[in-house]
Amino acid sequence: MATEAASTAPVDGSQIQDIVDEIYEKYRNVDDGAVATYIPELGKADPKDFAICLATVDGHVFKAGDIDKEFTIQSMCKPFAFQMALEQWGREKVLKHVGVEPSGDAFNSIELDPKSTRPFNPMINAGAIAIASLIKKDSVEAGIQAFVDRMSDAAGRQLRIDQDVLNSETLTGNRNRAIAYLMRNFGIIDEHVNESLHQYFAQCSLLVNTHDVAMMAATFANMGANPITGKRVFDFQVIKYVLTVMFTCGLYDYAGGWAYEVGLPAKSGVGGGIFGVVNRQL
Numbered sequence: 001m002a003t004e005a006a007s008t009a010p011v012d013g014s015q016i017q018d019i020v021d022e023i024y025e026k027y028r029n030v031d032d033g034a035v036a037t038y039i040p041e042l043g044k045a046d047p048k049d050f051a052i053c054l055a056t057v058d059g060h061v062f063k064a065g066d067i068d069k070e071f072t073i074q075s076m077c078k079p080f081a082f083q084m085a086l087e088q089w090g091r092e093k094v095l096k097h098v099g100v101e102p103s104g105d106a107f108n109s110i111e112l113d114p115k116s117t118r119p120f121n122p123m124i125n126a127g128a129i130a131i132a133s134l135i136k137k138d139s140v141e142a143g144i145q146a147f148v149d150r151m152s153d154a155a156g157r158q159l160r161i162d163q164d165v166l167n168s169e170t171l172t173g174n175r176n177r178a179i180a181y182l183m184r185n186f187g188i189i190d191e192h193v194n195e196s197l198h199q200y201f202a203q204c205s206l207l208v209n210t211h212d213v214a215m216m217a218a219t220f221a222n223m224g225a226n227p228i229t230g231k232r233v234f235d236f237q238v239i240k241y242v243l244t245v246m247f248t249c250g251l252y253d254y255a256g257g258w259a260y261e262v263g264l265p266a267k268s269g270v271g272g273g274i275f276g277v278v279n280r281q282l
């Protein structure tokens with residue numbers, strides 16, 4: 001049948017590249033919004049930087065713009081940290097520390113679910129700090145290194161922390177500190193509050209470029225294996241939980257609008273990055 005023939009026809013890569021180029025041209029001069037300045041170091045970003053990268057599960061990469069320009073991953077680290085916590089501790093234990101309900105509020109809101117006293121979900125700061133507390137190690141630096149190593153495997157190259165951004169957020173992150181102490185009060189995180197915050201701030205300060213983020217997303221889409229290196233990075237069994245929470249909570253107080261308009265699990269970050277996952281595809 002004609003429809004079957006159409007669906008099994010080989011994908012023409014040049015057509016996809018044309019679409020990426022078209023979208024890049026269409027949006028490259030948009031100058032809405034502003035760079036984040038509440039972490040002073042992020043205020044140095046050039047708002048003109050712009051790149052798009054699309055990576056498929058069979059290892060094709062389509063790109064346009066400042067593809068190698070590095071920036072910090074910020075909140076795009078949250079789904080990956082959630083994945084690591086689920087792998088290490090299992091669903092039941094992780095759910096004791098963080099819920100899976102959309103909060104409908106901003107990323108940095110100082111609130112916990114009034115019924116359970118847990119953070120609403122792992123995509124808002126409160127939930128991400130609770131997750132950082134679960135994946136940190138006795139040696140703080142070892143916990144950060146384990147995260148950097150895993151992200152490097154997902155990106156397919158060695159990544160590193162931006163120490164200036166880390167210092168900047170450590171100096172100014174009092175709102176996150178307030179959230180962490182609130183959670184400590186309710187027994188959601190352990191007594192090593194500063195260590196949990198340090199793990200979280202370091203995760204957010206990971207330097208990535210647009211190609212890295214696309215490869216990380218494609219690793220989720222590809223059942224946990226990096227499509228280019230072939231390395232198995234994430235446990236397939238828990239990716240579905242991460243994608244679900246990205247879909248319902250990844251865009252915070254715009255999560256419903258995003259799901260309605262775009263319809264993909266996605267995660268944004270104040271470093272200016274955003275990624276989405278088409279499961280099993282790209």
Ligand code: GLN
Pocket residue numbers: 074075076107108125169176201204268269270271
């Ligand atoms: N490090 C940032 C913070 O905690 C991350 C926030 C974000 O990207 N939305 O404020």
